[in-house]
Amino acid sequence: MIRLPGVQYPWRFRLVLVVLAVLVAAIAWRIVDLQVVDRDFLQSHGDARSLRHIPIPAHRGLITDRNGEPLAVSTPVMTLWANPKELLPAAGRIPELAALLGLEPRALVQRIEQNARREFIYLMRGLTPEQGQAVLEYRIPGVYGVEEFRRFYPAGEVTAHVVGFTDIDDKGREGVELAFDEWLAGVPGKRQVLKDRRGKLIKDIQVTQNAKSGKALALSIDLRLQYLAHRELRNALQEFGAKAGSLVMLDVKSGEVLAMVNQPTYNPNNRRNLNPQAMRNRAMIDVFEPGSTVKPFSIAAALGTGRWKPESTVDTHPGSLRIGRYTIRDVSRGGVLDLTQILMKSSNVGISKIAFDIGAEPIYAVMQQAGLGQDTGLGFPGERVGNLPNHRKWPQAETATLAYGYGLSVTAVQLAHAYAVLANEGKNVPLSMVRQDRLPQPVQVMDAAVAKQVLQMLQAVVEEPGGGGARAKVPGYHVGGKSGTARKAAVGSKGYVDKAYRSFFAGVGPMDNPRIATVVMIDEPSNGAYYGGLVSAPVFGKVMAGALRLMNIAPDNLPAEAQPQKLAQVNGGRF
The missing domain is CATH 3.40.710.10 (DD-peptidase/beta-lactamase superfamily)
Known part of the structure; x- marks a missing residue:
């Protein structure tokens, strides 16, 4: 007479059922825990993959002489950057982009190909807002712009050694700009935006922190x-x-x-061919x-x-x-x-x-x-x-x-x-x-x-x-x-x-x-x-x-x- 395994060993069958039931219950409880009890965890990680805080540039403080004449002012500029992963599929438009930026097409293509695995490279910094917006209007895939400020010195070489200058990131590097950098530097703000997984802007939600401008500084110089x-x-x-x-x-x-x-x-204002001795x-x-x-x-x-x-x-x-x-x-x-x-x-x-x-x-x-x-x-x-x-x-x-x-x-x-x-x-x-x-x-x-x-x-x-x-x-x-x-x-x-x-x-x-x-x-x-x-x-x-x-x-x-x-x-x- 032949006996079935489940009948021969009934306790084993019951044990398997109990284990499966426990696993199902644990999974169900975990789902409930994540979705109802501890939902902040998944929500925060989801937001991290969609919600972003992008900086709002701060206006650097004005430097004047003793009578209020401007010696250093901040002017708005635009920086253009690219995502090579998005730009390379549209390689046919790179010559068009090079023409807009005044660059040599072959050199731009080579540069983008060398950074093909990256998601960020600078294209050009310090453009006027009008120049930057004119490029963005062509809607070339993978090309984006960000607003910044650039320092301008109305008196030029006359006050260069006293006032100094800032670097491309608007940080003081010489003179008063360096000595009073903390006083002059503003505090960037934050803007909350919604982006997809590729980093494209979907929605501008709100300003979470307003930018705080730097403090003005009146020098003793006449x-x-x-x-x-x-x-x-x-x-x-x-x-x-x-x-x-x-x-x-x-x-x-x-x-x-x-x-x-x-x-x-x-x-x-123009330090391309600067002799360090002159500084x-x-x-x-x-x-x-x-x-x-x-x-x-x-x-x-x-x-x-x-x-x-x-x-x-x-x-x-x-x-x-x-x-x-x-x-x-x-x-x-x-x-x-x-x-x-x-x-x-x-x-x-x-x-x-x-x-x-x-x-x-x-x-x-x-x-x-x-x-x-x-x-x-x-x-x-x-x-x-x-x-x-x-x-x-x-x-x-x-x-x-x-x-x-x-x-x-x-x-x-x-x-x-x-x-x-x-x-x-x-x-x-x-x-x-x-x-x-x-x-x-x-x-x-x-x-x-x-x-x-x-x-x-x-x-x-x-x-x-x-x-x-x-x-x-x-x-x-x-x-x-x-x-x-x-x-x-x-x-x-x-x-x-x-x-x-x-x-x-x-x-x-x-x-x-x-x-x-x-x-x-x-x-x-x-x-x-x-x-x-x-x-x-x-x-x-x-x-x-x-x-x-x-x-x-x-x-x-x-x-x-x-x-x-x-x-x-x-x-x-x-x-």
Whole structure:
């Protein structure tokens, strides 16, 4: 008799039925759980494959000069991109696309084929919205557009070193654009859209987060003075065949940078053939030995000790001074000179003998407190501090060279800041690249009487015969300053480059109530002249003359009959 397996082993059959029933129940429960109880999981994953958040570009903050003139603005542009997986099936339209974009068809085809496995490549960036929309209207498969912003600089090369520029992604890369990137950069918004699995836009649903524009920034720069300084510095370089140059102009009372220009410069709106050397903001990055322009601070140190008076004299005969292996020489013949005449004649021998008498420590202290070799606090990218040497025991040679401007290194901004301290009656005001709505609190770092005495000497350097600064005179105004000429130190070796000089002029004006401090540095003039009084002083005079008039500062050196017609200062001297 034959028995069926199910009848022979009934418990096995029942076990299989129970297992199948449990599996069916588990599957049913999972379906119910996903569709009813825990449906957010599937919904979120479904939305992730259909709902998208695309960024809404944010408007970068406007940069202006102190008077509201735009220096950097953001303009809307369109970027065209392609999905090669969609574009290759319509390869017959690639030549049409190339013609619209002004590209070579074969090169475009090759580029798309090389990226055939990718779903995104840039076609062209920075198009005007009209240009981009004109391409999109041809409805070429796989070609899309996205709105962006591009930075434009109305003043071009005139403000390039100060303002800097942004990269193609609108991130700050140089100058103020980099230093204040977080302030200027906006916060992109978000737009919720519905796309299919190929990424095509099906529906624009809603804006989930509005774009937040960047904050505006008003610089301390006066664009009128910037144009003036740019023109005169460029003309001087052309006239004297110089390699490079810098000019810095400061407001003595507020510490604001009114103008800062460099040559060579560049156009930030077109950087295709940019020379990296032209991008350097030399006024803040290049350091140099300031030469005779620091002699007024050595004189201030001597007056500050009380051992010396303006009428004190030094015998500089025979115009040279031997110190060990070194010989200090004067350009002019030696003689008995008072302190004013030492500055007028720019006597290295005279200033060295004064330094030997008072020691290097007072000179070092005055230079340090005036900001030489110190951080300016501007926070400018790449700014260098320079070097103000300090020895535990000062040898004679180092004492002398410090006094007449060798052995230390400074920037043009630091030198202008130091002269601003002199002009501000010995008060040190923090420098600012941003417009100040109220005057900062100054710090008294030099005796006011000493500062005034040195200013009178600097006025004599410009106005008295034989002072060496005659070419810096400004019609209608009393100004003061000091020229300087320094040999260029060799790079990578000791000593100096043969027949290579830097020419300087640093000064302030007007002398009855100093408002502006200006420094001019011209690197390697080659057309004959190279002394600061011949090369840099005329630039100072022209720029100072224009600046005083543009700022409506009252003349202080008019003929007696013209005094009643003096212009009134605006807002108590502020502008």
